[in-house]
Amino acid sequence: MYKIAVIPGDGTGPEQVREGLKVLNAAAEKFKFRLETVHYDLGGERYLRTGEILPESVLHELKLFDAIFLGAIGHPDVAPGILEKGLLLQLRFQLDLYINLRPVKLYPGVSTPLKNKKPEDIDFVVVRENTEGLYAGSGGFLRKGTPYEVALQESVNTRFGVERCLRYAFEYCRSKRERKKLTLCGKTNVLTYAFDLWQRAFYEVAKEYPDVQTDYAHVDAICMWMVKNPEWFDVIVTDNMFGDIITDLGAMIQGGMGIAAGANLHPGQVSMFEPIGGSAPKYTGQNVINPLAAIGAAAMMLDFLGETKAAKSIENAVASVCRDKLKSLNAGEMGYSTGEVGDLVAESL
Ligand code: IPM
Ligand code: MN
Numbered sequence: 001m002y003k004i005a006v007i008p009g010d011g012t013g014p015e016q017v018r019e020g021l022k023v024l025n026a027a028a029e030k031f032k033f034r035l036e037t038v039h040y041d042l043g044g045e046r047y048l049r050t051g052e053i054l055p056e057s058v059l060h061e062l063k064l065f066d067a068i069f070l071g072a073i074g075h076p077d078v079a080p081g082i083l084e085k086g087l088l089l090q091l092r093f094q095l096d097l098y099i100n101l102r103p104v105k106l107y108p109g110v111s112t113p114l115k116n117k118k119p120e121d122i123d124f125v126v127v128r129e130n131t132e133g134l135y136a137g138s139g140g141f142l143r144k145g146t147p148y149e150v151a152l153q154e155s156v157n158t159r160f161g162v163e164r165c166l167r168y169a170f171e172y173c174r175s176k177r178e179r180k181k182l183t184l185c186g187k188t189n190v191l192t193y194a195f196d197l198w199q200r201a202f203y204e205v206a207k208e209y210p211d212v213q214t215d216y217a218h219v220d221a222i223c224m225w226m227v228k229n230p231e232w233f234d235v236i237v238t239d240n241m242f243g244d245i246i247t248d249l250g251a252m253i254q255g256g257m258g259i260a261a262g263a264n265l266h267p268g269q270v271s272m273f274e275p276i277g278g279s280a281p282k283y284t285g286q287n288v289i290n291p292l293a294a295i296g297a298a299a300m301m302l303d304f305l306g307e308t309k310a311a312k313s314i315e316n317a318v319a320s321v322c323r324d325k326l327k328s329l330n331a332g333e334m335g336y337s338t339g340e341v342g343d344l345v346a347e348s349l
Contacts, residue, residue, distance in 0.1 A: 011279025013071020019291030019342030044075020128243025258290030
Protein backbone atom coordinates (compact mmCIF):
# COMPACT_ATOMS: atom_id res chain seq x y z
CA MET A 1 0.00 0.00 0.00
CA TYR A 2 1.28 3.41 -0.97
CA LYS A 3 0.29 6.68 0.63
CA ILE A 4 0.03 9.43 -1.96
CA ALA A 5 -0.51 13.13 -1.26
CA VAL A 6 -2.41 14.70 -4.14
CA ILE A 7 -2.06 18.43 -4.85
CA PRO A 8 -4.31 19.16 -7.86
CA GLY A 9 -3.34 22.86 -7.73
CA ASP A 10 -4.48 25.55 -10.15
CA GLY A 11 -6.02 25.89 -13.61
CA THR A 12 -6.11 22.62 -15.49
CA GLY A 13 -4.09 20.88 -12.74
CA PRO A 14 -7.19 19.21 -11.22
CA GLU A 15 -8.33 17.82 -14.61
CA GLN A 16 -4.91 16.40 -15.30
CA VAL A 17 -4.59 14.90 -11.84
CA ARG A 18 -8.05 13.32 -12.12
CA GLU A 19 -6.97 11.40 -15.22
CA GLY A 20 -3.63 10.50 -13.66
CA LEU A 21 -5.44 8.99 -10.69
CA LYS A 22 -7.82 7.15 -13.00
CA VAL A 23 -4.88 5.42 -14.64
CA LEU A 24 -3.11 4.84 -11.32
CA ASN A 25 -6.21 3.11 -9.97
CA ALA A 26 -6.45 0.93 -13.06
CA ALA A 27 -2.80 -0.02 -12.61
CA ALA A 28 -3.35 -0.75 -8.90
CA GLU A 29 -6.12 -3.18 -9.77
CA LYS A 30 -4.12 -4.92 -12.44
CA PHE A 31 -0.83 -5.15 -10.56
CA LYS A 32 -2.35 -5.79 -7.13
CA PHE A 33 -1.19 -2.90 -5.04
CA ARG A 34 -3.22 -0.33 -3.18
CA LEU A 35 -3.14 3.45 -3.13
CA GLU A 36 -4.32 5.60 -0.30
CA THR A 37 -4.70 9.20 -1.45
CA VAL A 38 -5.13 12.40 0.57
CA HIS A 39 -5.99 15.59 -1.29
CA TYR A 40 -4.50 18.98 -0.36
CA ASP A 41 -6.06 22.18 -1.65
CA LEU A 42 -2.79 24.10 -1.95
CA GLY A 43 -2.58 26.65 -4.76
CA GLY A 44 -3.86 30.00 -5.95
CA GLU A 45 -7.45 29.64 -4.75
CA ARG A 46 -6.46 28.87 -1.19
CA TYR A 47 -3.92 31.67 -1.20
CA LEU A 48 -6.51 34.20 -2.39
CA ARG A 49 -9.01 32.95 0.18
CA THR A 50 -6.77 32.62 3.25
CA GLY A 51 -3.36 34.10 2.45
CA GLU A 52 -1.77 30.71 3.11
CA ILE A 53 0.61 29.19 0.59
CA LEU A 54 2.34 26.26 2.29
CA PRO A 55 1.56 26.07 6.00
CA GLU A 56 4.23 24.50 8.20
CA SER A 57 1.78 21.82 9.38
CA VAL A 58 1.03 20.74 5.79
CA LEU A 59 4.72 20.58 4.95
CA HIS A 60 5.20 18.37 7.98
CA GLU A 61 2.35 16.07 6.91
CA LEU A 62 3.66 15.80 3.36
CA LYS A 63 6.89 14.29 4.66
CA LEU A 64 4.90 11.29 5.90
CA PHE A 65 3.73 10.20 2.43
CA ASP A 66 5.45 7.85 0.00
CA ALA A 67 4.99 10.32 -2.86
CA ILE A 68 3.30 13.55 -3.90
CA PHE A 69 1.31 13.86 -7.12
CA LEU A 70 1.11 17.49 -8.24
CA GLY A 71 -1.09 19.01 -10.97
CA ALA A 72 0.00 22.56 -11.71
CA ILE A 73 0.78 25.78 -9.88
CA GLY A 74 0.00 29.28 -11.22
CA HIS A 75 -3.06 31.50 -10.97
CA PRO A 76 -3.93 34.52 -13.18
CA ASP A 77 -5.00 36.61 -10.14
CA VAL A 78 -1.79 36.00 -8.21
CA ALA A 79 1.35 37.97 -9.08
CA PRO A 80 4.05 35.92 -10.82
CA GLY A 81 6.58 34.42 -8.42
CA ILE A 82 4.42 34.16 -5.32
CA LEU A 83 3.08 30.66 -5.88
CA GLU A 84 6.09 29.49 -7.86
CA LYS A 85 8.52 30.44 -5.13
CA GLY A 86 6.17 29.95 -2.18
CA LEU A 87 4.84 26.56 -3.17
CA LEU A 88 6.57 24.71 -5.99
CA LEU A 89 10.14 25.76 -5.24
CA GLN A 90 9.47 25.61 -1.50
CA LEU A 91 8.38 21.98 -1.84
CA ARG A 92 11.49 21.19 -3.87
CA PHE A 93 13.77 22.89 -1.32
CA GLN A 94 12.07 21.89 1.93
CA LEU A 95 11.76 18.25 0.91
CA ASP A 96 15.31 18.44 -0.50
CA LEU A 97 14.17 17.03 -3.86
CA TYR A 98 17.60 17.44 -5.37
CA ILE A 99 16.96 15.74 -8.71
CA ASN A 100 14.57 16.93 -11.39
CA LEU A 101 14.31 14.05 -13.83
CA ARG A 102 12.82 14.88 -17.23
CA PRO A 103 12.63 12.28 -19.98
CA VAL A 104 12.48 13.53 -23.56
CA LYS A 105 11.01 10.72 -25.62
CA LEU A 106 9.17 10.90 -28.92
CA TYR A 107 6.47 8.23 -29.07
CA PRO A 108 5.58 6.66 -32.44
CA GLY A 109 2.75 8.53 -34.12
CA VAL A 110 3.52 11.81 -32.35
CA SER A 111 4.57 14.66 -34.57
CA THR A 112 7.73 16.58 -33.75
CA PRO A 113 8.67 19.97 -35.19
CA LEU A 114 12.06 18.45 -36.09
CA LYS A 115 12.04 17.51 -39.75
CA ASN A 116 13.11 13.93 -40.50
CA LYS A 117 13.55 12.96 -36.84
CA LYS A 118 11.99 9.70 -35.68
CA PRO A 119 11.26 8.11 -32.31
CA GLU A 120 14.65 6.36 -32.34
CA ASP A 121 16.34 9.77 -32.70
CA ILE A 122 14.63 11.46 -29.76
CA ASP A 123 15.04 9.42 -26.61
CA PHE A 124 17.09 10.99 -23.86
CA VAL A 125 16.74 12.06 -20.25
CA VAL A 126 17.74 15.31 -18.55
CA VAL A 127 18.93 15.14 -14.95
CA ARG A 128 18.51 18.68 -13.61
CA GLU A 129 19.95 19.73 -10.25
CA ASN A 130 16.91 20.96 -8.33
CA THR A 131 17.98 22.72 -5.11
CA GLU A 132 20.87 25.07 -5.94
CA GLY A 133 22.24 27.30 -8.68
CA LEU A 134 20.40 30.50 -9.54
CA TYR A 135 17.29 29.08 -7.88
CA ALA A 136 18.81 29.15 -4.38
CA GLY A 137 17.57 32.71 -3.86
CA SER A 138 20.97 34.16 -3.01
CA GLY A 139 21.43 37.83 -3.86
CA GLY A 140 19.58 41.05 -3.31
CA PHE A 141 19.24 44.69 -4.15
CA LEU A 142 21.43 47.64 -3.29
CA ARG A 143 20.08 51.18 -3.62
CA LYS A 144 16.83 49.78 -5.01
CA GLY A 145 14.72 52.23 -6.99
CA THR A 146 17.55 54.72 -7.43
CA PRO A 147 19.49 55.33 -10.66
CA TYR A 148 22.40 53.52 -8.98
CA GLU A 149 20.43 50.39 -8.29
CA VAL A 150 22.28 47.07 -8.17
CA ALA A 151 20.58 43.68 -8.48
CA LEU A 152 22.60 40.59 -7.65
CA GLN A 153 21.43 37.03 -8.31
CA GLU A 154 24.06 34.50 -7.41
CA SER A 155 24.44 30.94 -8.56
CA VAL A 156 25.10 28.69 -5.58
CA ASN A 157 27.00 25.49 -6.38
CA THR A 158 28.16 23.36 -3.47
CA ARG A 159 30.49 20.45 -3.92
CA PHE A 160 28.01 18.34 -1.93
CA GLY A 161 25.00 19.39 -4.01
CA VAL A 162 26.76 19.04 -7.34
CA GLU A 163 28.31 15.71 -6.49
CA ARG A 164 25.09 14.07 -5.32
CA CYS A 165 23.41 15.19 -8.53
CA LEU A 166 26.26 13.83 -10.65
CA ARG A 167 26.26 10.56 -8.75
CA TYR A 168 22.53 10.17 -9.36
CA ALA A 169 23.08 10.79 -13.08
CA PHE A 170 25.88 8.23 -13.31
CA GLU A 171 23.84 5.64 -11.40
CA TYR A 172 20.80 6.33 -13.57
CA CYS A 173 22.87 5.97 -16.72
CA ARG A 174 24.38 2.71 -15.50
CA SER A 175 21.18 1.09 -14.28
CA LYS A 176 18.48 2.41 -16.63
CA ARG A 177 20.06 3.14 -20.00
CA GLU A 178 21.41 0.88 -22.69
CA ARG A 179 23.83 3.29 -24.36
CA LYS A 180 25.18 4.59 -21.04
CA LYS A 181 26.37 7.93 -22.33
CA LEU A 182 26.35 10.88 -19.95
CA THR A 183 26.81 14.45 -21.20
CA LEU A 184 27.59 17.28 -18.80
CA CYS A 185 25.86 20.46 -19.96
CA GLY A 186 27.62 23.61 -18.71
CA LYS A 187 29.29 26.82 -19.73
CA THR A 188 32.93 26.34 -18.72
CA ASN A 189 34.10 29.05 -21.13
CA VAL A 190 32.30 31.84 -19.23
CA LEU A 191 31.03 30.56 -15.87
CA THR A 192 34.57 29.67 -14.90
CA TYR A 193 33.87 29.11 -11.19
CA ALA A 194 30.55 27.29 -11.12
CA PHE A 195 31.25 24.95 -14.01
CA ASP A 196 34.85 24.48 -13.07
CA LEU A 197 33.52 22.83 -9.93
CA TRP A 198 30.94 20.86 -11.94
CA GLN A 199 33.53 19.69 -14.44
CA ARG A 200 36.09 18.61 -11.85
CA ALA A 201 33.47 16.74 -9.86
CA PHE A 202 32.11 15.17 -13.07
CA TYR A 203 35.43 13.67 -14.15
CA GLU A 204 36.31 12.59 -10.62
CA VAL A 205 33.03 10.72 -10.16
CA ALA A 206 33.37 9.33 -13.71
CA LYS A 207 36.39 7.27 -12.57
CA GLU A 208 34.01 5.14 -10.52
CA TYR A 209 31.86 4.50 -13.60
CA PRO A 210 34.16 3.14 -16.32
CA ASP A 211 31.10 1.59 -18.02
CA VAL A 212 29.56 5.06 -18.59
CA GLN A 213 30.81 7.04 -21.56
CA THR A 214 31.28 10.74 -20.69
CA ASP A 215 30.99 13.86 -22.78
CA TYR A 216 30.87 17.60 -22.20
CA ALA A 217 29.08 20.37 -24.14
CA HIS A 218 28.29 24.02 -23.52
CA VAL A 219 24.62 24.77 -22.95
CA ASP A 220 24.27 26.91 -26.07
CA ALA A 221 25.71 24.15 -28.22
CA ILE A 222 23.40 21.64 -26.52
CA CYS A 223 20.42 23.76 -27.63
CA MET A 224 21.70 23.64 -31.17
CA TRP A 225 22.27 19.89 -31.14
CA MET A 226 19.00 19.08 -29.43
CA VAL A 227 17.41 20.46 -32.57
CA LYS A 228 19.90 19.26 -35.16
CA ASN A 229 21.17 15.95 -33.72
CA PRO A 230 19.03 14.91 -30.76
CA GLU A 231 20.17 11.30 -31.35
CA TRP A 232 23.56 12.24 -29.89
CA PHE A 233 22.10 12.41 -26.39
CA ASP A 234 21.36 9.65 -23.93
CA VAL A 235 21.49 11.30 -20.47
CA ILE A 236 22.29 14.98 -19.93
CA VAL A 237 23.18 16.28 -16.47
CA THR A 238 23.14 20.00 -15.71
CA ASP A 239 22.46 22.74 -13.19
CA ASN A 240 19.08 24.10 -12.19
CA MET A 241 18.78 27.04 -14.60
CA PHE A 242 20.17 25.35 -17.69
CA GLY A 243 18.05 22.32 -16.86
CA ASP A 244 14.94 24.47 -16.70
CA ILE A 245 15.63 25.94 -20.13
CA ILE A 246 16.73 22.87 -22.05
CA THR A 247 13.82 20.79 -20.76
CA ASP A 248 11.29 23.20 -22.27
CA LEU A 249 13.14 22.78 -25.55
CA GLY A 250 13.06 19.04 -24.91
CA ALA A 251 9.32 19.12 -24.27
CA MET A 252 8.73 20.76 -27.65
CA ILE A 253 10.73 18.23 -29.64
CA GLN A 254 8.90 15.33 -27.98
CA GLY A 255 5.51 16.69 -29.01
CA GLY A 256 4.77 19.51 -26.57
CA MET A 257 3.71 20.19 -23.00
CA GLY A 258 0.83 17.76 -23.38
CA ILE A 259 3.20 14.83 -22.96
CA ALA A 260 6.16 16.17 -20.93
CA ALA A 261 6.39 14.67 -17.44
CA GLY A 262 8.89 15.17 -14.67
CA ALA A 263 9.93 13.87 -11.27
CA ASN A 264 11.38 15.79 -8.32
CA LEU A 265 13.36 13.18 -6.45
CA HIS A 266 15.19 12.48 -3.27
CA PRO A 267 15.93 8.76 -3.49
CA GLY A 268 14.70 7.01 -0.37
CA GLN A 269 12.45 9.87 0.70
CA VAL A 270 9.08 11.33 -0.27
CA SER A 271 9.35 12.61 -3.85
CA MET A 272 7.07 14.64 -6.11
CA PHE A 273 5.76 13.95 -9.60
CA GLU A 274 4.28 16.51 -11.97
CA PRO A 275 3.44 17.32 -15.57
CA ILE A 276 6.02 19.98 -16.46
CA GLY A 277 3.62 22.31 -18.27
CA GLY A 278 1.85 25.09 -16.40
CA SER A 279 -1.73 25.54 -15.23
CA ALA A 280 -2.97 26.68 -18.69
CA PRO A 281 -5.73 28.93 -17.22
CA LYS A 282 -7.44 29.52 -20.56
CA TYR A 283 -8.36 25.83 -20.85
CA THR A 284 -9.52 25.42 -17.26
CA GLY A 285 -12.61 23.27 -16.79
CA GLN A 286 -13.12 22.69 -20.51
CA ASN A 287 -12.06 19.06 -20.55
CA VAL A 288 -9.78 19.71 -23.54
CA ILE A 289 -6.32 19.62 -21.97
CA ASN A 290 -4.09 16.65 -22.69
CA PRO A 291 -3.67 14.55 -19.53
CA LEU A 292 -0.83 12.39 -20.90
CA ALA A 293 1.84 14.47 -19.13
CA ALA A 294 0.16 13.83 -15.78
CA ILE A 295 -0.31 10.17 -16.67
CA GLY A 296 3.39 9.98 -17.57
CA ALA A 297 4.24 11.59 -14.21
CA ALA A 298 2.07 8.95 -12.51
CA ALA A 299 4.08 6.24 -14.29
CA MET A 300 7.32 7.82 -13.06
CA MET A 301 5.87 7.77 -9.55
CA LEU A 302 5.17 4.04 -9.76
CA ASP A 303 8.66 3.39 -11.08
CA PHE A 304 10.07 5.34 -8.13
CA LEU A 305 7.92 3.36 -5.70
CA GLY A 306 9.30 0.12 -7.11
CA GLU A 307 6.23 -0.84 -9.19
CA THR A 308 8.38 -1.04 -12.30
CA LYS A 309 6.11 -3.40 -14.24
CA ALA A 310 3.09 -1.20 -13.66
CA ALA A 311 5.09 1.87 -14.66
CA LYS A 312 6.22 0.21 -17.88
CA SER A 313 2.66 -0.86 -18.71
CA ILE A 314 1.39 2.68 -18.31
CA GLU A 315 4.15 3.91 -20.58
CA ASN A 316 3.22 1.29 -23.17
CA ALA A 317 -0.44 2.24 -22.88
CA VAL A 318 0.41 5.91 -23.41
CA ALA A 319 2.52 4.98 -26.43
CA SER A 320 -0.29 2.95 -27.99
CA VAL A 321 -2.87 5.69 -27.41
CA CYS A 322 -0.51 8.18 -29.07
CA ARG A 323 0.08 5.85 -31.99
CA ASP A 324 -3.45 4.55 -32.59
CA LYS A 325 -5.88 7.15 -31.32
CA LEU A 326 -4.88 10.78 -30.84
CA LYS A 327 -4.96 13.17 -33.80
CA SER A 328 -2.65 15.58 -32.02
CA LEU A 329 -1.24 16.11 -28.54
CA ASN A 330 -2.39 19.73 -28.38
CA ALA A 331 -5.25 20.83 -26.15
CA GLY A 332 -8.53 20.80 -28.07
CA GLU A 333 -7.02 19.04 -31.10
CA MET A 334 -6.72 15.52 -29.76
CA GLY A 335 -10.01 14.25 -31.22
CA TYR A 336 -10.96 13.27 -27.65
CA SER A 337 -11.72 15.05 -24.40
CA THR A 338 -9.39 15.02 -21.39
CA GLY A 339 -11.54 12.37 -19.70
CA GLU A 340 -11.70 10.22 -22.83
CA VAL A 341 -7.92 10.20 -23.17
CA GLY A 342 -7.68 9.00 -19.56
CA ASP A 343 -10.25 6.29 -20.38
CA LEU A 344 -8.30 5.19 -23.45
CA VAL A 345 -5.09 4.79 -21.46
CA ALA A 346 -6.86 2.95 -18.64
CA GLU A 347 -8.56 0.60 -21.13
CA SER A 348 -5.35 -0.05 -23.03
CA LEU A 349 -3.70 -0.87 -19.71
C1 IPM B 1 9.57 24.15 -14.08
C2 IPM B 1 8.96 25.50 -13.96
C3 IPM B 1 9.39 26.11 -12.64
C4 IPM B 1 10.90 26.22 -12.67
C5 IPM B 1 8.74 27.46 -12.32
C6 IPM B 1 7.25 27.41 -12.39
C7 IPM B 1 9.20 28.00 -10.98
O1 IPM B 1 9.29 26.31 -15.02
O2 IPM B 1 9.21 23.26 -13.28
O3 IPM B 1 10.39 23.95 -14.97
O4 IPM B 1 11.44 27.22 -13.15
O5 IPM B 1 11.54 25.28 -12.21
MN1 MN C 1 10.52 25.33 -16.48
